[in-house]
Amino acid sequence: MKIIVDRAKCTGLGICESLAPDAFEVNDDGELVLKTETVPPGTLSDVEEAIAGCPTEALRLEP
Amino acid sequence: MSARRLVVVGASLAGLRAVEAARKDGFDGRITLVGAEPHLPYDRPPLSKQFLEEIGADGTPPTFRTEEVLRTDLGVELLLGTPATFLDTRNRAVGVGERTIGYDALVIATGATARQLPGMQGLDGVHTLRTLDDAVAIRRALDKGARTVVVGAGFIGAETAAAARKRGLDVVVVEAQPTPLVRAVGETMGGALASLHLRHGTDLRCGVSVIALEGEGRVERVRLSDGTALDADLVVVGAGAVPATDWLAGSGLTLDNGVVCDETLFTGAEDVYAAGDVARWHNPLFDRPMRLEHWTSAAEQGDLAARNALNPAAARGYSTVPYFWSDQYDTRIQFVGIPDADEIAVVDGDIERDHQCVALYRADNRLVGALAVNRPTEIMKYRGLITRGASWADGLTFAQTRRKARDTADA
Numbered sequence: 001m002k003i004i005v006d007r008a009k010c011t012g013l014g015i016c017e018s019l020a021p022d023a024f025e026v027n028d029d030g031e032l033v034l035k036t037e038t039v040p041p042g043t044l045s046d047v048e049e050a051i052a053g054c055p056t057e058a059l060r061l062e063p
Numbered sequence: 064m065s066a067r068r069l070v071v072v073g074a075s076l077a078g079l080r081a082v083e084a085a086r087k088d089g090f091d092g093r094i095t096l097v098g099a100e101p102h103l104p105y106d107r108p109p110l111s112k113q114f115l116e117e118i119g120a121d122g123t124p125p126t127f128r129t130e131e132v133l134r135t136d137l138g139v140e141l142l143l144g145t146p147a148t149f150l151d152t153r154n155r156a157v158g159v160g161e162r163t164i165g166y167d168a169l170v171i172a173t174g175a176t177a178r179q180l181p182g183m184q185g186l187d188g189v190h191t192l193r194t195l196d197d198a199v200a201i202r203r204a205l206d207k208g209a210r211t212v213v214v215g216a217g218f219i220g221a222e223t224a225a226a227a228r229k230r231g232l233d234v235v236v237v238e239a240q241p242t243p244l245v246r247a248v249g250e251t252m253g254g255a256l257a258s259l260h261l262r263h264g265t266d267l268r269c270g271v272s273v274i275a276l277e278g279e280g281r282v283e284r285v286r287l288s289d290g291t292a293l294d295a296d297l298v299v300v301g302a303g304a305v306p307a308t309d310w311l312a313g314s315g316l317t318l319d320n321g322v323v324c325d326e327t328l329f330t331g332a333e334d335v336y337a338a339g340d341v342a343r344w345h346n347p348l349f350d351r352p353m354r355l356e357h358w359t360s361a362a363e364q365g366d367l368a369a370r371n372a373l374n375p376a377a378a379r380g381y382s383t384v385p386y387f388w389s390d391q392y393d394t395r396i397q398f399v400g401i402p403d404a405d406e407i408a409v410v411d412g413d414i415e416r417d418h419q420c421v422a423l424y425r426a427d428n429r430l431v432g433a434l435a436v437n438r439p440t441e442i443m444k445y446r447g448l449i450t451r452g453a454s455w456a457d458g459l460t461f462a463q464t465r466r467k468a469r470d471t472a473d474a
Contacts, residue, residue: 012439013388013397014397014439015359018386021443021444021447025440026439027440028440029439030439030440053359053362055106055108
C-alpha cells in the first residue's frame, strides 16, 4: 500500500506523526515528510489511524 | 450487535465521526443525526483562522461532507436546525422540537456553547465566535473595516485579533487576567505568547475588564474598568465555552462541567455514551477526569463512543495525550499534554528573541506537557514520550539530544 499526501491540504499539524511515527514526520519547515513511500511492515493499523485522524483529510492509501 | 437505531445528538465533528464509525463498523440499522444548527457538519478551527483572514472571499463554509454523502452513502437521517430538548433514559427517547424519537443506542455530542458577556444581547456588532453564523457575521464586519475590540486574549480572541491585523485593521484586545492563556499553557509561557500581539501591532490590555458595552441598538463603545472608553464597530467576545448540557437537566445523567463518563465514555445510562466537548471522561493516561475542547479528542471520542454504544460488551477505553494548536500572525503554537505543572523549562529557543521555542512541563518526576512555538518538528516527539510515561529526566535528555543534532546540522 502506497501512502499519498495531498500537499494542497496538509498543514503539518503532525497528528499523523504521533500516531504512526515510522511513516510520518513533520520537518522544521512544517512540511510533512514521508519516511517511506509504502506502509512500513506491521504498521498498517497505525497508518490507518493516522489517515482517519488527519484534520485536513490530506492522507490516503493507494494499492 | 443488537441495536437497531442509533441516535447521535450533536452534528459537529464528534457527531459526524460517530455516524461514520457506526457504518465503518458494519452497523446497518437506522442512524439519526440531530443538530441544533441548520448547517451540515462543518469544521470549526478554520472559522477563527483562514475564514476570517481572506478579504472579501466567498466564504465557502468548511463543510465536512455533502448532504448526498451523509444521506445516501452513509444512510443517515438528518434532523438539522432543531436542538434536542430532553433525554428520557427510561423510555429511551430524545425530544427534538415537537418530536420524540426513540433510540437503541445514543451518542451525546452536543459540544459547548460560547460564554456570553452580560449586556451583549440585543446589541448589534457584538459576537461570540463559535458557529459558522458567528464567523460569517464577524467576517462581514471585518470586510467593512470595523474598528475591532476583542474581549478575552485566549486562543479564539488571539486568532481573531491576528486576522484583523492581517487585514491591516486596528484592534484592541482586552484581557481581565494579568497574563493571557494561563489556563492553557501556564503563566510563564502565556506571558511570552503575549509578546506576539505587541510585535504585530495589536493593542493588548491585560488586567482590565469590560464594564459596559454602549450604543443605541448597535455597539459604539466599550467601557473598561480603568476608565477608558474604546470606540468600536465590532466586538468579539472570546470568553470561553460552557458544555451544552441544559437539555439534559432531569435526564438522570451526572452533569458536572459536562456529562460525566467513565473511561469508555459510558454515561451510566444504558447504551448512552458521550463524546467531544460535552464529555467529561476519565482519562487513564493521567488518571483524572478531563473535558477537552480540542479537535483531535472530539474526532477520536466520536468514533469510539459510537462503536462502544453499539457494542457495550466490548467497550474500549479512551486514553489520550491532549493536543491543540493555534495559528496566530504566521506563528504556529502547538501544545501536547497538560499545563498544570510544578515546573516549566524552556529547553530550546526563546519566543521574544527567536520567535520560536520549545518548553517542557513537569509534574512530580514526570514529563506531562510540551509547548512548541514555530517548532513543528519537535512537538509530536514529545507527545510520544508523554504517551509512554516518560520521566522528567527522559524529557530533558531528549531535548538535549535534539538540540545537539540541530546544532551539528547547522554547523
